[in-house]
Amino acid sequence: xKFYEETISTNYIHxxxxxxxxxxxxxxxxxxxxxxxxxxxxxxVAILAFKDENTILLxxxxxxxxxxxxxxxPAGKLEIGEEPAICAQRExxxxxxxKAENLKFLGKIATTPGFSDEIIYIYKATDLYDGxxxxxxxxxxxxxxxxxxxxxxxxxxxxxxxxxxxxxxGFL
Amino acid sequence: xKFYEETISTNYIHxxxxxxxxxxxxxxxxxxxxxxxxxxxxxxVAILAFKDENTILLxxxxxxxxxxxxxxxPAGKLEIGEEPAICAQRExxxxxxxKAENLKFLGKIATTPGFSDEIIYIYKATDLYDGxxxxxxxxxxxxxxxxxxxxxxxxxxxxxxxxxxxxxxGFL
Numbered sequence: 001x002k003f004y005e006e007t008i009s010t011n012y013i014h015x016x017x018x019x020x021x022x023x024x025x026x027x028x029x030x031x032x033x034x035x036x037x038x039x040x041x042x043x044x045v046a047i048l049a050f051k052d053e054n055t056i057l058l059x060x061x062x063x064x065x066x067x068x069x070x071x072x073x074p075a076g077k078l079e080i081g082e083e084p085a086i087c088a089q090r091e092x093x094x095x096x097x098x099k100a101e102n103l104k105f106l107g108k109i110a111t112t113p114g115f116s117d118e119i120i121y122i123y124k125a126t127d128l129y130d131g132x133x134x135x136x137x138x139x140x141x142x143x144x145x146x147x148x149x150x151x152x153x154x155x156x157x158x159x160x161x162x163x164x165x166x167x168x169x170g171f172l
Numbered sequence: 173x174k175f176y177e178e179t180i181s182t183n184y185i186h187x188x189x190x191x192x193x194x195x196x197x198x199x200x201x202x203x204x205x206x207x208x209x210x211x212x213x214x215x216x217v218a219i220l221a222f223k224d225e226n227t228i229l230l231x232x233x234x235x236x237x238x239x240x241x242x243x244x245x246p247a248g249k250l251e252i253g254e255e256p257a258i259c260a261q262r263e264x265x266x267x268x269x270x271k272a273e274n275l276k277f278l279g280k281i282a283t284t285p286g287f288s289d290e291i292i293y294i295y296k297a298t299d300l301y302d303g304x305x306x307x308x309x310x311x312x313x314x315x316x317x318x319x320x321x322x323x324x325x326x327x328x329x330x331x332x333x334x335x336x337x338x339x340x341x342g343f344l
Contacts, residue, residue: 003312005234014193016195016209017209019209019287021186021193024236029312030312039211039237063282066282066289070285109338111284112283112284112290112335113238113242113334114235114237115211115213119333140202155342161279161281162282163335163339166339167335167339
C-alpha cells in the first residue's frame with residue numbers, strides 16, 4: 001500500500017541556530033486532516049574513527065537536553081552546503097585532534113523520523129594522524145579510546161546510550 | 173573532566189501535541205554564555221517483535237518529516253505517566269495486531285542528544301498472539317515480516333535507514 005500525506009499549509013514557529021520548528025497541516029490517506037510538528041535540522045555526520053583494528057575514539061560531552069555527560073562517537077552538524085565527507089574530516093579533527101588518511105561512507109540514519117528530518121551520515125575513518133587545529137571554542141570534549149568489544153559491553157549494560165553510536169556499529 | 177552547563181534562563185517557544193521547544197541560556201565551563209535550542213519529547217518505545225527465532229515484524233509508514241515511507245520496527249510515544257513496558261504492549265498491538273506473551277527490556281537510546289531529550293526504550297517481544305484491538309485511526313501502517321539476516325542486508329544497502337531500528341539490533 002502507498003500512503004501519502006499532502007501538505008495543506010506550513011507555519012514556521014521558530015527559525016533558529018541549529019533547528020527550525022514548523023507545523024504542517026496535512027491531508028491523511030482517509031481524507032481527514034491532521035497537524036504534524038516537524039523539526040528541521042540540516043543533518044550531521046558521525047565517525048567511527050579507528051586508532052587500530054579494534055580500537056575506536058569516543059568523545060565524552062555534556063549534552064544539555066539530557067543534562068548529562070555521555071559517551072558518543074565523534075559527530076557534528078553539517079555546515080550549509082557542506083559535503084558530508086568534508087564535514088566528517090572537519091569534525092573528527094575539531095573533536096579529537098586527529099585527521100584520517102582514509103574515510104569510507106558506511107551509511108546514513110534517520111535519527112527521529114517521527115518528528116525530525118535529521119539525517120546522520122556515518123563514516124569509518126582509518127589511518128589517523130595528528131591534525132593541526134584545536135576544538136570549537138564552545139565545545140568541551142574529552143577524547144577516549146575504547147575497543148569495539150568494550151563498547152558493545154557498555155551498550156548492553158546501559159553505560160552508552162547514544163543512538164547514533166549504537167546504530168553506527170550496525171554498519172561494520 | 174566534569175563539564176556542566178548551568179541554566180540561566182528558559183524560554184518556551186512552543187508547547188505542542190508531541191513536542192515542546194524551549195531555548196535555554198546556559199553558562200559554559202569557560203564562563204561564557206550560550207543558547208541551546210532544546211526539543212522536549214516525552215519518550216517512546218520500540219519493539220523487536222519475533223514471529224519466530226529469526227523473523228521479526230517491521231512496519232512500513234509514511235513519515236511526514238522525511239516525506240517518505242520507511243521501514244521501522246514497531247514503535248510509539250509514551251502516554252503521560254505510562255510505564256514503558258505497558259506502552260510497548262499497547263503499541264505492538266496497535267501497530268501490528270499482535271500481543272506478546274513475553275516482553276523483555278533490552279536497553280534505551282538517546283536518539284538526538286544534541287537537540288532533544290527523547291529516550292526510546294527498546295524491548296524484545298516473543299511468543300506473539302493475536303490481539304483484539306485495531307490501529308490508531310490517524311496511523312496508516314503496513315506490517316511486514318523479515319528475517320534478521322535480511323534486515324541486516326537492508327541496513328547495509330541503505331534500504332532501512334531508521335536509527336532506532338538499526339540501534340535496536342545492537343542489543344541482541
